[in-house]
Amino acid sequence: MSNKSDGNDYLFEIAVFxxxxxxxxxxxxxxxxxxxxxxxxxKIADLxxxxxxxxxxxxxxxxxxxxxxxxxxxxYGAEEFKKALDEIVEMFAKELKKRYLEKQKETG
Amino acid sequence: MFEAIKGRRxxxxxxxxxxxxxxVKKLLxxxxxxxxxxxxxxxxxxxxxxxxVLDVIRKISPGYFGEAPLAILVCSNKERAxxxxxxxxxxxLTVADCAMAVQNMLLAAYALGLGTCVVKSFSHxxxxxxxxxxxxxxxxxxxxxxxxxxxxRPPPRIPMNEIVHLNKxxxxxxxxxx
Ligand SMILES: Cc1cc2nc3c(=O)[nH]c(=O)nc-3n(C[C@H](O)[C@H](O)[C@H](O)COP(=O)(O)O)c2cc1C
Numbered sequence: 001m002s003n004k005s006d007g008n009d010y011l012f013e014i015a016v017f018x019x020x021x022x023x024x025x026x027x028x029x030x031x032x033x034x035x036x037x038x039x040x041x042x043k044i045a046d047l048x049x050x051x052x053x054x055x056x057x058x059x060x061x062x063x064x065x066x067x068x069x070x071x072x073x074x075x076y077g078a079e080e081f082k083k084a085l086d087e088i089v090e091m092f093a094k095e096l097k098k099r100y101l102e103k104q105k106e107t108g
Numbered sequence: 109m110f111e112a113i114k115g116r117r118x119x120x121x122x123x124x125x126x127x128x129x130x131x132v133k134k135l136l137x138x139x140x141x142x143x144x145x146x147x148x149x150x151x152x153x154x155x156x157x158x159x160x161v162l163d164v165i166r167k168i169s170p171g172y173f174g175e176a177p178l179a180i181l182v183c184s185n186k187e188r189a190x191x192x193x194x195x196x197x198x199x200x201l202t203v204a205d206c207a208m209a210v211q212n213m214l215l216a217a218y219a220l221g222l223g224t225c226v227v228k229s230f231s232h233x234x235x236x237x238x239x240x241x242x243x244x245x246x247x248x249x250x251x252x253x254x255x256x257x258x259x260x261r262p263p264p265r266i267p268m269n270e271i272v273h274l275n276k277x278x279x280x281x282x283x284x285x286x
Contacts, residue, residue: 020231075263
């Protein structure tokens with residue numbers, strides 16, 4: 001059904017998502033802001049599928065799968081949702097170390 | 109009936125299989141038999157099953173999850189509501205009435221083996237533009253419908269003893285679960 005024929009279509013879809021979310025977040029429950037950002041993260045992780053100039057990033061795919069599994073926790077209570085967000089940030093922190101600090105140590 | 113009330117869930121993953129138009133008619137008929145304040149029946153329904161239009165609606169609706177093959181936009185006719193029901197009719201009853209119609213639709217869809225999700229997180233401005241909705245007609249709720257491809261645990265409900273009062277505010281209704 002979805003007509004994302006190329007990277008530009010997909011980029012446009014993300015842009016519309018961000019614009020409509022920004023407007024709606026003014027009136028929506030406060031937790032929907034983080035919820036939309038998490039959903040945006042999940043969408044951005046798919047960019048390499050539509051833009052061949054980008055390399056596939058297995059880490060971002062892992063994050064996407066985790067985010068998609070956990071994002072609806074927002075309907076089950078703030079605590080569970082917050083815990084899932086903390087876990088995602090922790091995953092990023094470990095990946096940052098691996099990509100930018102441990103590598104440097106090896107080479108430098 | 110009680111099975112449907114408790115078993116219905118908001119579905120956010122769907123199979124691609126379309127929903128038959130005869131079934132759509134049944135859902136709409138269930139909707140229009142809902143009660144409404146002063147029997148104003150302020151609702152009108154825009155059925156969207158063209159995949160191209162549906163794709164645009166999905167793009168402008170951050171709360172639309174999954175690729176449901178059908179969406180029904182429930183709108184209120186504010187002009188008609190005002191003529192019959194005054195300011196109360198236009199500003200309050202229309203919202204309640206449309207919600208009643210939506211709940212009928214959700215339960216009817218469940219009885220027919222379909223999944224649904226109410227979506228309020230759509231762009232009001234964009235949906236009016238895309239569907240050419242005139243002034244005086246207000247989009248209230250979008251109901252997405254399809255063959256479910258997911259079962260999910262029910263989001264928790266506030267315990268009965270926190271929301272029920274007996275005869276007077278603050279008086280407990282005995283024997284309710286905690
Ligand atoms: C007025 C209203 C607006 C809603 N808007 C959305 C929405 O935009 N997106 C969504 O995924 N769910 C939406 N929902 C579904 C609720 O999140 C859901 O009903 C609630 O979490 C309870 O889950 P249940 O329907 O499975 O019992 C909405 C429900 C109602 C009644």
